[in-house]
Each structure stands twice: as C-alpha cells, then as structure tokens.
Amino acid sequence: MPNPGTDDNPLRVAIIGSGPAGFYVVERLFKETGLNVEIDMFDELATPFGLVRGGVAPDHQKIKSVIRVYDRNARKPNFRFYGNVRYGRDLHLDDLRAHYHQICFTTGAQTDRSLGIPGEDLQGSHAATEFVAWYNGHPDYRDRLFDLGGESAAVIGVGNVAIDVARILCRSYEELAVTDIADYALEALRESRIRNVHLIGRRGPAQAAFTNPEIKEMGELADADVEILPEEARLDDLSQAYVDEHADKALVRKIEILQSYAGRPATGKSRRLSIRFLLSPTEIIGNGDGRVSSLRLVKNELYADNGGLRPRATDEHETIPADIVFRSVGYLGVALPEIPFDDRQGVIPNDRGRVLAGNGRKPVPGLYASGWIKRGPTGVIGTNKPDAVETVERMLEDLEAGAILDPDRPGVAEAERLVRERQPDYVSYEDWLRLDDIETSRGKKSGRPRVKLTRTEDMIAALKA
Numbered sequence: 001m002p003n004p005g006t007d008d009n010p011l012r013v014a015i016i017g018s019g020p021a022g023f024y025v026v027e028r029l030f031k032e033t034g035l036n037v038e039i040d041m042f043d044e045l046a047t048p049f050g051l052v053r054g055g056v057a058p059d060h061q062k063i064k065s066v067i068r069v070y071d072r073n074a075r076k077p078n079f080r081f082y083g084n085v086r087y088g089r090d091l092h093l094d095d096l097r098a099h100y101h102q103i104c105f106t107t108g109a110q111t112d113r114s115l116g117i118p119g120e121d122l123q124g125s126h127a128a129t130e131f132v133a134w135y136n137g138h139p140d141y142r143d144r145l146f147d148l149g150g151e152s153a154a155v156i157g158v159g160n161v162a163i164d165v166a167r168i169l170c171r172s173y174e175e176l177a178v179t180d181i182a183d184y185a186l187e188a189l190r191e192s193r194i195r196n197v198h199l200i201g202r203r204g205p206a207q208a209a210f211t212n213p214e215i216k217e218m219g220e221l222a223d224a225d226v227e228i229l230p231e232e233a234r235l236d237d238l239s240q241a242y243v244d245e246h247a248d249k250a251l252v253r254k255i256e257i258l259q260s261y262a263g264r265p266a267t268g269k270s271r272r273l274s275i276r277f278l279l280s281p282t283e284i285i286g287n288g289d290g291r292v293s294s295l296r297l298v299k300n301e302l303y304a305d306n307g308g309l310r311p312r313a314t315d316e317h318e319t320i321p322a323d324i325v326f327r328s329v330g331y332l333g334v335a336l337p338e339i340p341f342d343d344r345q346g347v348i349p350n351d352r353g354r355v356l357a358g359n360g361r362k363p364v365p366g367l368y369a370s371g372w373i374k375r376g377p378t379g380v381i382g383t384n385k386p387d388a389v390e391t392v393e394r395m396l397e398d399l400e401a402g403a404i405l406d407p408d409r410p411g412v413a414e415a416e417r418l419v420r421e422r423q424p425d426y427v428s429y430e431d432w433l434r435l436d437d438i439e440t441s442r443g444k445k446s447g448r449p450r451v452k453l454t455r456t457e458d459m460i461a462a463l464k465a
Contacts, residue, residue, distance in 0.1 A: 012410045017050065018048040019049065020052060020066070022106035027388070036078075040100070041082065045138075045456075047427075061180070084460070091418070103366055104369065105336060105348060107333065107373045109333045110333065112328070127328075135189075139455055152194065169194055200281070203300070204236060207309065227275070261275065279299060280298050280300055281296065284325055294322055297318050340358075354398075355367035439451055
C-alpha cells in the first residue's frame with residue numbers, strides 16, 4: 001500500500017496543544033501540495049488558541065488578531081478540534097498510536113523558574129504567569145487570590161511577561177474596562193491600592209528583553225508616571241562597546257527610550273512605575289506573619305563571558321518595600337506522560353522536531369514536538385511559525401521514507417467515538433464558535449471586545465442550553 005496522504009488513504013495527524021505552535025503546524029501541513037491530511041487537535045482547555053487567549057495582555061487586542069489566520073485553517077473540513085480533552089487523563093499514547101500516523105506535541109512552557117532565594121514561599125510571592133492566567137480568565141487560575149491591598153509591588157524580570165504584569169498593575173480602571181480582561185480581575189484591580197510598582201532587571205538597559213513598543217507604551221499610561229535612575233540608565237563600558245560594534249537600530253532606539261525616562265519629572269499621576277537595572281533579589285523578607293513586606297537586592301556589575309555580558313554581585317545592597325512580588329525570570333515546560341523529557345532544559349528532547357529517546361538519543365517513530373516544548377521559551381508568537389515549518393519538514397521526510405506509525409483504527413469516526421467515550425463533554429470547533437459568539441455578544445453590550453466565560457462548567461452548560 002502506498003504511504004498515507006492520498007484521497008483514499010489520508011495522513012492522520014494528532015496535535016496536542018492548540019496554541020500558536022500547534023496552529024502553525026496545521027498551516028504548514030495544509031499548504032503541502034498533493035497531501036491529503038486529516039488533523040485532530042486536542043487541548044485540555046475547552047477553548048483554543050493557547051496563550052493568545054490566556055497569555056496576551058487584555059490591553060493588546062491587536063496582537064490577538066493572529067487568531068483570524070488560525071480560524072481559517074480550523075474551519076477546513078479536514079480539521080477537528082477536541083477541547084476539554086486532556087492527554088494523560090482522557091487519552092493516552094497507545095490511544096493516539098492506534099488512530100494516527102503522526103503525533104505532534106505543542107504544549108508550551110507552563111511553569112515559572114524559581115528564584116532560589118529565601119522567602120520565595122512567603123504569602124504574597126507569586127509566579128508572574130499565574131497572575132497573567134488569572135487576569136486573562138484561565139479556568140485553572142480564576143480562583144487564585146492576589147492581595148492587591150498594599151502600596152508596593154515588585155516584578156522581577158524585564159521580559160515582555162514582566163512588563164505586561166507591571167503595566168496591568170499601573171493601568172487605570174477606565175483603561176482596563178474596555179478590554180477583555182476577566183470580570184473578576186477587573187473588579188479586583190479597580191479596588192487595588194498599589195501605587196508603586198518596581199520592575200527589576202539583573203542586567204543593564206542594553207540587555208532588557210522587552211520590545212520597543214512595550215517600553216514606549218509605559219511612558220504613555222493614563223495614570224502612572226515612569227522613572228529610571230539616571231545612573232542606572234547609563235550604559236557601562238562593556239554594554240556601550242557592544243552597542244557601538246553591532247549598530248542595532250532597534251537596540252539603540254530601546255536605549256534612547258529608556259534614557260528619556262531618566263530624571264523625567266513626575267506629573268502628579270496616582271501611580272509610579274520605577275524601572276531598575278543591575279539588581280538581583282537576594283531575599284524576600286516577611287513581616288513576621290508569613291507575608292511579604294520587602295525585597296532585598298544586591299547591586300550587580302557586568303563582565304564579559306563567552307561573548308556575552310553576565311551580571312555578578314557587588315558588595316552593595318538595598319531593600320525596597322514590596323507588599324506583593326511577581327517573579328518572571330524564565331519558564332519551563334512540563335513533562336508529559338510516556339513522552340521523553342529533559343528536566344533540566346524543560347523541553348522534549350528532539351532533533352529539529354523529531355522526538356528523541358534513550359541515551360543514544362534515537363528518534364521515536366511518529367512523535368514530534370514544536371514550539372516552546374521543543375526549543376524552550378524564546379521568541380514571540382511569530383517565532384513559532386518557522387519552528388513549526390522545521391518540524392513539519394521532518395514529518396514530511398519521515399512520511400516519504402515510510403518511517404511513521406501504523407494505526408489500526410485511523411478513521412475520523414473511530415477517533416471521535418473514542419473521544420466521546422472518554423470525555424462526553426468535549427468541545428468541538430463548532431462548539432467554540434458558539435462560545436465565541438456568546439462572549440463577543442456579551443462584550444458588545446458593555447463596549448468591550450468580549451466578556452469571557454472563565455469556568456469550564458459554565459461553557460459546557462452554555463453549549464447544552
């Protein structure tokens with residue numbers, strides 16, 4: 001029998017995870033000329049689109065427009081979405097092998113790296129991603145509690161997630177009320193008493209990971225002044241030499257924006273964002289009742305190491321007030337049942353997308369990875385596209401070579417029957433379109449993009465109604 005991919009014998013592909021990485025795999029497979037492929041996408045959440053829905057800040061609606069591209073592919077007749085179906089609970093590896101020729105894991109990086117300092121477990125010390133998931137209405141995080149009753153917050157890290165957290169804390173109610181932020185988060189932030197937000201980076205302005213639009217936006221907030229200490233805005237000699245050598249226009253512009261905030265006079269706004277550089281936290285200090293009260297920091301200096309600039313501690317320290325702390329210093333993937341995993345790197349071991357197993361790092365037939373679970377948490381949404389292309393190229397090579405799985409039940413109906421047996425309350429893409437209509441209709445009544453359903457049981461109930 002010829003290799004799958006024909007009209008009579010379609011290639012059956014399962015994708016675990018419905019974020020950008022998964023949808024870019026879908027896009028590349030559907031673009032392959034002469035290939036008849038049927039794709040089933042599974043997600044433990046009832047809703048698709050991963051971090052575009054649950055991670056992109058609610059005040060950045062333009063970024064979410066990428067969903068339109070995913071939607072076009074999701075509406076094709078050879079695509080099926082199975083939401084509210086968890087790999088490892090409802091479906092297992094043997095189930096997938098029995099129904100698909102190829103299986104691709106695109107589950108992202110779901111946990112935060114720890115700081116590894118005393119006091120990290122105090123009440124009021126949080127992972128930034130949990131706060132992001134909370135204000136975006138993620139069902140698993142909607143009931144988390146974040147005490148915003150103090151005056152000072154510290155956000156550790158200077159990437160885009162860190163700056164999102166700082167910005168949301170600094171936004172006025174009026175700015176947030178026109179977004180799709182979760183209703184309960186909107187009300188909690190309305191009552192927030194936080195007035196001072198500290199954004200803390202361990203290296204200098206030239207090494208800050210946030211993008212230029214992100215940092216420029218911080219100077220345009222309706223009710224928050226931004227400040228940077230002049231001495232921390234200045235580049236050290238090593239950073240200046242790097243900038244002069246590389247002549248990166250975007251980097252030069254980022255430094256210009258940051259330095260424009262140095263010594264900027266306050267305008268009387270009710271909140272203040274202080275962006276700090278060359279500082280590392282050494283201890284989160286409690287108040288005696290197990291709650292965060294302040295943050296101890298050490299001053300760093302940069303040194304050259306293997307072509308890069310790394311921070312090292314000096315003997316200078318300072319302590320700043322902090323009633324709540326958010327850490328945003330990197331992310332790790334989570335191991336999946338029966339799938340090889342590199343605990344240190346937080347990724348599935350792979351060669352350009354082919355899953356590898358054993359000490360010999362040999363490819364596991366039919367298993368692939370794409371996105372952050374493949375390469376680690378680097379890049380932006382669009383970075384997942386070339387990454388997915390690389391993985392699909394390996395999938396197509398293996399298809400051509402016949403190095404694929406041999407499922408004994410590869411039909412669409414058989415897979416759907418299995419899902420229905422294991423999880424009767426699964427959510428199809430047609431169901432999602434109904435939920436989408438419910439949310440956007442609710443939003444129109446209050447001048448918002450959407451009002452999200454944030455409990456899975458509420459989504460299922462709405463569909464049954």
